[in-house]
Amino acid sequence: MSSTNNDKRIDWIDCSKGITILLVIFGHTISSGGSQLEQVLRGGIFSFHMPLFFILSCITFKLSTEGSQFVKKTEKACRHLVFTALILYGLRTLVNIVNNFHTIEWKGYIAEKINVLVYGSGSNVIVSGTVIPAFGMMWFFVVLFWGRTLFDYLHLKLKKIKFIVAILMSTMIGIVLGCVQWLPLSFDVALVVMPFFWFGDYLKHANLNRKRAAGCIVSLLIWGITFAMSYFIKNDYMELAGRRYPLFPLCYITAMAGTMFICYFSQYMLMLGGLAKPLVYIGRNSIYLYCVHAMDYVYGFIWSRTNSNIVNGMIRIVADVFMCVILVRVIKLIPLLRMRNK
Template sequence: MEKRRIEWVDCAKGIAIILVIIGHTVNNGKYGSNLRGMIFSFHMPLFFILSCMTFKCSENVEQYKEKTIRAFKHLVTPAICVFGLEIIIECSRNINLLFDLNYWKQEAYCLLFASGVEVEFNGFKVRGIGIPWFFFALFIGRIIFDYLHLNFEEKQLGILSAIICTIGIFFGNTQWLPFSLDIALAIMPFFYCGYKLKKVDVKHWALKKLFIWSIVWISTLYITFPDYNNWTYLELAMRRYNLFPICYLTAVAGTMMVIEFSVLMCNKLNKIVKPIMYVGKNSLYLLCIHAMEYNWYKIWYIENHQFYSAIKRTIVDLLIFIVFMCVRNIINKKVRKDVSL
């Protein structure tokens, strides 16, 4: 039996993934920088929090092994596929790269660190893998939290998450670890928040809580991001943990704000937000498409018009996403039909 999905969770993810695309586009001037900071202050933590909220922790070692294998297939495999496709496209444009040992050394290090941005290691500059860093961090972070849940008492999870987070931030400020492990450690509090959120009735007094969380988010964001010229907000891929733990409070407050807004939208405008819920349900596919979009960069980019570019970029990514999902559904129906025969 298929697990019944939570509509407001899909709605929140749908909103967040669209904000991801916009946040990766706008960054210039006062308005662009401010909008980017507002989005980046919570957009990735939201996915980590909701991921653990909908995740059922393992009850024994066998379950833990099974969940780890499934998570690897669901998260790491797509990331490696995106990475492989990038190499294939790049080599097809320059066939000489196939015989360039330095190129393959660079790509090997790139996959090893799986960092969203460039890493310096032992005097060697390793290019960033880009968006797939998120898949590695989510996979490793969640299996670590699941392990903690399996081996420690619930009252110890909060303290352990804080300690592990501190270790991750330490490495983020000194030497970044392979497979974005330092980020996976640093995001433990977000998984803990998602775990505790399971017991919270977010639908009760949604409008009132939306207002309260909005005030908390705006207030704490202003503390960490007072000047648009300086990107001092939380940025996980860059390992920016400015004014920790205030930036984490901002991330949680922003996430809760989107959650309560999504609850209200699903209650009042359910039919209208159905497309957003569908996008949220399949947000990882859209994220993979977004990771590959430099190949059609010229289609959506409008020089000196970052906001128009953001709108056009979102539309283009969504159109490709729709085509991909249609093809995927056709293939799945054909496979099911063949199996039934």
């Protein structure tokens, strides 16, 4: 593939990430117990939003071809993903300590925080009758690290048929564990997302420019029909953090179809030229925006002022994007300041 095509490919991936991270913020603002419209909007967003990031992460990820390369990739991913999760967790813990310093029972508090780290779950975990609080949004970094590392290792060690069988078995084991007992470090979810990495690796070699209009329409129809079946039959939708996989494997089809629609739609957005640039920018910095979003409860008074969750969601998006732009500029400024001081 030519460099020009590669550039376009990166742009539509970034645009897809940009659209979806904004939907993530909006979806997190809408209450699950709100109006029927809010519940449908939330369900529709949740049905594909995190799977999309797992899928796209493998489109841009070069799988290891030898053991030494696997080790280097794993070390790099650990620094980028696990370290980021720990920093966010540390910041959130610090804010909590500052706000509740005089009421904290330190022995129990420290034990609880350690347990939260051990499980790294996006939702509260019950272990032997004890409730362990959620790790929060940082679960995504943990699952992306473990899941993609395992996927890379299986791809390195197994031939095609055995590799596919291992993916399917891992998924089934993860789903069963999600019904029985959630694992430390959200490892059961890391098993569950294996098909998304496989699908991303498949799309890496696919030509999405062919029959773009048909692909856009078909993927939207498949997503709409399968989501409607899941939502109105089970009154549920896929939510990885909560280990909810209704009408398996239909929920996987919903997630993949939703991802495909966003990818095709992003390609059409790029045809509009300048109108897509903000989305591409947001997509390229989606990791920073996700981090900002994980901390935006600090200025929740800004985006939770109205009685409408939909309006609040829009305000929250604007506030988070604004903070993200500042964060990105500060990060880019740090190397320049270091160079001046030398």
